[in-house]
Amino acid sequence: MKRKVLLIYTGGTIGMEKDYETGSLRAFDFGNIFQKLPEMKLIECEVSVHPFKKPLDSSDMGPQEWKIIANYIGKNYDHYDGFLILHGTDTMSYTASALSFMLKNLRKPVVLTGSQLPIGDLRTDAKENLLTSLYYASLYENNEAVIQEVTIYFEYKLLRGNRTLKYSAEYFDAYQTPNYPVLGQSGVHLNIEKDFLWRSETEENFSVDDHISTDVLFWRIFPGMHLEHLLQMPKMKVLILQVFGSGTIFNTEKTQQTLQLLRDRGTEIVVVSQCVSGGISFGKYSNSNIFTKIGAISGHDMTAESxxxxxxxxxxxxxxxxxxxxxxxxxxxxxxxVN
Structure with a gap:
């Protein structure tokens, strides 16, 4: 049987074409994608296209758009076997991470992809990314979806969405999951590492929880910064502090006083690492003990986006x-x- 895939186009480079009069990139009518990419008709799945009314640059994607996507998937969950989201590359990891938390007990594939070059460009990476993403979004075995989580497919690699980070604005191989293995790779065959795939441990049915609070602040520390500036800001409920290495920060009395004052105000402090690979380990170095003293939360090996x-x-x-x-x-x- 042919699987049915819902393609949601939000915007981004993948849906752009060059205006040869101005030389600038502009969005084309994504309803005509089958004309732009007739190879889509050769794939053994039925594709329905739902474009955003106004395509968005990925820098304009945020909580409201995450809710729209999540709820649209929820509305159509029973009518499709898989979902493919075309998205700009700059914030794709944020959207993939957010959706992974909002789509509860997912039993079907949700794949995000995009491209570094427009689909009409001679050297574009858009065609391979889109076509192979469709294969992964429609991949079933024994009447069960092989992928049951939110993923990103980019440059021959299938990655867990909430583990990804965009590490290159230049290369086609733009995404990595430094702290988690690749879920699959496409070559002559589509390979899947089934031992690394996520499976929900509950028997509960799929549902959408689109709750999002924006009372969260992200702050990257640097040598010589005045941490007490944080006390001059309006009260925040959660501060995500990106610190050095495995969890260190400049160990001064003023640092501890500032962080303790924030905690006394009721601010939760989550600690993540500035390193691309590895994670937080309180107690490994003495300059990380301050976080244990103030009751900070370890982000372990989570990406900042996640x-x-x-x-x-x-x-x-x-x-x-x-x-x-x-x-x-x-x-x-x-x-x-961690469990």
Whole structure:
């Protein structure tokens, strides 16, 4: 039987073409994608296209758009076997991470892809990314979806969405998951590493929880910065602090006083690493003990994108019981290497 895939086009380079009069890129009518890419008709699946009314640059994608996508998938969940989201590359990891938390007990593939060059460009990476993403979005075995999580497919690699980061604005191979293995690779055959795929451990039915709070601040520390500037800002509920290495920060009395004052105000502090690979390990170095003293939360090996969207989803979410630190420390959908 032919699987049915819903293609949601949000915007981004993949849906652009060059205006030869001005030399600038402009969005084309994505309803005509089958004319632009007739090879899509050769794939053994039925594709329905749902473009955003106004295609968005990925820098304009945010919580409101995440909700729109999540709820549209929820509305159409029973009518399609898989979902493909075409998205600009700059914030794709944020959207993939957010969707992984919002789409509960997912049993079908949700694949995001995009491109570094427009689909009409002679050297474009858009065609391969889109066509192979369709294969992955329609991949079933024994009447069960092989992929049951939110993923990103880019340059021959299938990656867990909430583990990805965009590390190159130049190369076609733009995404990595430094702290998690590749889920699959496309070559002559489509390979899947089934041992690395996520499976929900509950028997609950799929649902959408589109709760998102924006009362979250992300702050990267640097040598010589005045941390006390944080006290001059309006009160924040969650501060995600990106620190050195495996969890160190300049160890001064003023640092501890500032962070303790933030905690006394009720601010939750989540600590993630500035390193691309590896993660937080409180106690490994003495300059990380400050975080244990003030009751900060370890982000372990989470990406910044995943930690930010996870905090936004969990903060003040009535569907989660327990305090924020307990909930955040759980491995909800494969975003962190701890149970």
């Amino acid at each position: 930690a930010i969207t996870k905090a936004m989803h969990l903060l003040d979410n009535p569907k989660f019981e327990g305090n924020f630190a307990e909930i955040f420390s759980r491995n909800i959908c494969g975003e962190v290497s």
